[in-house]
Amino acid sequence: MDRKNETNVSEFLLLGLPIRPQQQGLFYLLFLSMYLTTLFGNLLIILLIRLDSHLHTPMYFFLSHLAFTDLCVSSVTTPKMLINMQTGSQTISYNGCISQIYFFILFADLDNLLLTAMAYDRYVAICHPLHYTTLMSKELCILLVVGSWTVNFAYALTNTLPLAQLSFCADNTIAHYFCDVAALLKLSCSDISLNELLIFTVGVAIIIAPLTCVLVSYIRILSTILTMSSTKGICKALSTCGSHLSVVSLYYGTIIGQYFFPSSRNSNIKDIIFSMMYTVVTPMLNPFIYSLRNREINKALQKVLSRGMFPSPS
Helix, strand or coil, X not given: CCHHHEECCCEEEECCCCCCHHHHHHHHHHHHXXXXXXXXXXXXXXXXXXXXXXXXXXXXXXHHHHHHHHHHHHHHHHHHHHHHHHHCCCEEEHHHHHHHHHHHHHHHHHHHHHHHHHHHHHHHHHHCHHHHHHHCCHHHHHHHHHHHHHHHHHHHHHHHHHHHCCCEXXXXXXXXXXXXXXXHHCCECCCCHHHHHHHHHHHHHHHHHHHHHHHHHHHHHHHHHHCCCCHHHHHHHHHHHHHHHHHHHXXXXXXXXXXXXXXXXXXXXHHHHHHHHHHHHHHHHHHHHXXXXXXXXXXXXXXXXXXXXXXXXX
16 A cells, blocks of 8 residues: 555545535424434433332333433434534544544444343343342343443444554545444555454444344243233233334334345445434434333323422422
8 A cells, every 4th residue: 555645634524414505404404303302302201210210110220221322322423413514514523533433333332232131121021020020130230231331332442443543545525424434444545354354243243142132032022922811911011012122123123224225326325314313313213102102101201290390499
């Protein structure tokens, strides 16, 4: 490789969304409203779980962490995108780009492990209801969450540290609305074989292993439901895991669509669309999925609204 073609890049240019200039204002308002909805919805879920003692259970403990993670995933990319759309600026510093990649990987894949912990919780609740309080102890719940954070801290570092060692060519234009790993690797003048190997091996492991656990949990749940003789029991079991199954389908459906859907000449547009699902759409929808048909969440919301957010001074 000719070292003359390499340069010390101090910033990158984000091309943003593939939309026409006259449509910038409309899309800015659309994504701003979606981001604010994401913030409000997830903060409300966290607040309700904290305020209502009836929601101090393992399922809602995991849900509060999932809501926080969704809030963070959206906040890593969307505000920068909105600022660039508003100001017309396309730049992001080198350090800002690497940091954005690190936190995006951290929070995006943390969802994966939290959904796995929630699947195990639903499995215990339906298949071993008499031993639920023993199996899903407070210590185990904390261990699962701390373990999820620890694994993802290590996974994000595994991807980010080798990336920070790369040299970049004169072209510093990223065809995306945030610093995407794949888009950044295309700009490197260095040998990226190690980076690609880490992304493939570690990335597949951290997706396939949790997905396998989720599938096994739901296979066991389904087999248990099929043995139930009571229609009421079946409906209760289905309602117990319905919301979680919807979120799991949305999360893994996006992954399958992005990595297994045939690529075309518009593969960059495809990547942007699926990234929007990760960073904007899914974090916004999850609070609605968990609250619309959830009696406990609705009751908690009614309590808060009826007595006020904070107790009145005496």
